[in-house]
Amino acid sequence: MLDDTLLGDPAALAALDLGGVLRAAATAGAQVRAAAAGALDAGISDLTGLRPRALVLLRRPGASSTAAGLLAAVLGEPCPVPVVTADRVPSWIGPLDVMVAHTADPTDVELAESVAFAVRRGAEVVLSAPAEGPVASAGAGRVRLVEPRIPVPPGLDLSGALAVGLVTASVLRLFDDPPDPALESLADVLDAEAERNQPGHEPFMNPAKSLALRLADHTPLLWGTDPLAVAVAEHAAGALATHAGVVAHASDIARAATAAGLVRALDRGGERDVFHDPFDDPQEAQATVRLVLLGTGEDDPGTVALRRTGRDRSAVDVVHPVDEVARGTRHAALLRAGLLASRFDVAAVYLGLATRMIAAT
Numbered sequence: 032m033l034d035d036t037l038l039g040d041p042a043a044l045a046a047l048d049l050g051g052v053l054r055a056a057a058t059a060g061a062q063v064r065a066a067a068a069g070a071l072d073a074g075i076s077d078l079t080g081l082r083p084r085a086l087v088l089l090r091r092p093g094a095s096s097t098a099a100g101l102l103a104a105v106l107g108e109p110c111p112v113p114v115v116t117a118d119r120v121p122s123w124i125g126p127l128d129v130m131v132a133h134t135a136d137p138t139d140v141e142l143a144e145s146v147a148f149a150v151r152r153g154a155e156v157v158l159s160a161p162a163e164g165p166v167a168s169a170g171a172g173r174v175r176l177v178e179p180r181i182p183v184p185p186g187l188d189l190s191g192a193l194a195v196g197l198v199t200a201s202v203l204r205l206f207d208d209p210p211d212p213a214l215e216s217l218a219d220v221l222d223a224e225a226e227r228n229q230p231g232h233e234p235f236m237n238p239a240k241s242l243a244l245r246l247a248d249h250t251p252l253l254w255g256t257d258p259l260a261v262a263v264a265e266h267a268a269g270a271l272a273t274h275a276g277v278v279a280h281a282s283d284i285a286r287a288a289t290a291a292g293l294v295r296a297l298d299r300g301g302e303r304d305v306f307h308d309p310f311d312d313p314q315e316a317q318a319t320v321r322l323v324l325l326g327t328g329e330d331d332p333g334t335v336a337l338r339r340t341g342r343d344r345s346a347v348d349v350v351h352p353v354d355e356v357a358r359g360t361r362h363a364a365l366l367r368a369g370l371l372a373s374r375f376d377v378a379a380v381y382l383g384l385a386t387r388m389i390a391a392t
Contacts (some may be wrong), residue, residue, distance in 0.1 A: 032297075033247040037385045038240045041230040047384050052274065053230065056380050059190040059373040060221035065180040066159070066194035068215045073175040075157060076212075078202050081157070084127035085113045086205065088196065089120065093185060095133040097269065097372070098192035100262035102200065105365050107117040107258070110205050112203050120145035125154035131199050133192035135185060137164025144172040159195040186273040189266060189372055190221060197365075210362055220366045221373050228377045239377035245348055246271070247382060249321035251279040252297075254287045256335040259368040260325040267325075267375035269273060274389060275382035284324070287339040296320050326351040327367040329358050350374070 037043050044053065086106075088099035099116045106114050117120060119141060120130060130149045134142050137160060147169040156174040160166045167176060177195050179188065194214055201209040210216065230240035235241065238390050253268055255261030264281035271277040280293065288294065297320065324347055326332035333345040352374075354365045383389035 033244075033382070033385050034347050034387070035244060035247070035385065038234055038243065038381060044230050044381075044384055047387065048380075048389065050184060050389070052184050052187070052380050052389055053377070055187050056373075057225040057228070058181055058183060058187075058376045059369070059376070060218040061182050062183070062188070062191040063194045063214050063218040063221060063369075065214065065219075066177060066191035067198050069177045070157075070159075070175075070178055070195050070198040071212065071287060073157075073177045075174075075175050075177075075199055075202050078129065078155060078199070079204075081129070081155070081203060083112055083129040083203060084125075084373050085115050085129075086110075086200070087121060087128055087130040087149075087154075087202070088114065088116045089126060089130065089132040089142065089145060089343065090116055091116050091132065091134045091136075091139060093135055094187075094189040094192045094266075096169060097130075097189055097262060098133055098196055100265060101193055101259065101368055101372075102196040104258040104262050105197070105368075106200060106205055109207050112205065120149050124149050124152050124154045128155060129155045129157070129199070129203065131157045131196050133159040133161075133188075133195065134166055135161070135179070135188050135266035137161040137166050139166050142166050143169040146174065150174060157195065158190055186270060187376060189376070190369065193369070207362070210365065216362065219370050220370050223375075224370050224373050225240050225354065228374065239374050240305045240381050241373060242350070242378040243247065243381040243385065246277065246279075246321060246323075246378065247385070249319050251277065251288070252287070252293060252320055252322045253279055253281045254284045254322065254324055254336075255282070256284050256324055256326045256330075256332040256339070257328045258283075259327040259364050260332075260371070263327070263371045263375070264325050266372050267379075270376050270379040271382070274376075274379040275386060277379070277382065277389045293320065297322055322347040324349045324351075327364040327371065329353075329363070 090096040143165040150173040159177045253264035255264040268279040268281035324332040336344045
């Protein structure tokens with residue numbers, strides 16, 4: 032059960048957070064700056080002007096999978112080359128291709144094998160990984176290795192992984208309107224989000240605490256209304272599982288609309304009465320779902336949900352940070368996606384601390 036008094040007590044949160052997870056979750060902006068600088072130091076700018084046959088993004092356990100999904104969604108249909116996401120290197124990879132991979136696990140044997148295979152086939156490989164271990168050794172001297180400069184606990188390295196991918200795609204000129212190489216605008220948005228979410232702010236001023244309270248004691252349904260938001264939803268589900276032990280359903284809104292059982296649960300009134308006693312009927316409490324619509328585009332997620340599914344979901348929770356990243360802002364969708372991923376990371380950590388899931392580990 033959630034001890035919501037903890038969320039209003041910074042000293043108690045700090046006492047529980049023995050591993051500094053909350054502090055690490057606030058480093059997203061710093062991770063972006065460090066990874067962007069590290070990518071340039073690793074010689075990624077040498078790829079300028081190269082037009083690859085394909086961009087291969089490897090999905091490995093942890094933040095790598097989300098980073099690949101986010102980058103693929105950011106590039107989207109306008110990308111001039113195919114973007115392939117895969118768990119292992121494709122057998123057809125060759126000298127005309129570029130592969131980007133990230134891991135926080137230096138002993139990932141499957142990734143080490145993929146890196147070794149890609150370099151043998153002559154592909155350009157950008158690897159974001161620790162410098163020691165089988166993964167780095169598999170590409171020693173033959174890959175552009177970006178070492179993490181800001182150590183964080185498992186699951187909180189998405190910003191750095193995404194930054195390396197963004198810099199690579201920018202250098203390859205795969206964007207119609209590329210972000211700046213230093214990714215300062217993304218880092219600034221993440222720094223501002225970290226400021227809003229600091230432990231000293233009460234829940235009504237702290238969007239991550241507020242989100243944690245809304246998700247507590249529910250089964251969250253995190254449904255994205257655009258491809259970037261779907262990638263964020265998948266990351267959020269992973270963050271909730273990692274830091275708070277919460278099982279969540281992440282999906283695209285149109286695909287989720289075909290999950291008949293979840294739709295029936297929503298239609299029957301998934302929300303619990305505010306005066307409901309969870310000890311009255313524990314089974315009812317466990318079955319309660321909460322729908323959260325995520326959006327990174329210009330349109331309101333409720334409007335998009337109505338257009339794509341024919342159902343009005345305007346009464347549910349909506350996370351669409353147009354107040355923080357105004358409509359019409361350059362690269363607004365990317366900035367909102369980064370912000371939302373960071374917010375869910377911090378919310379999951381707050382939820383893990385307030386339910387003592389983090390302290391228990």
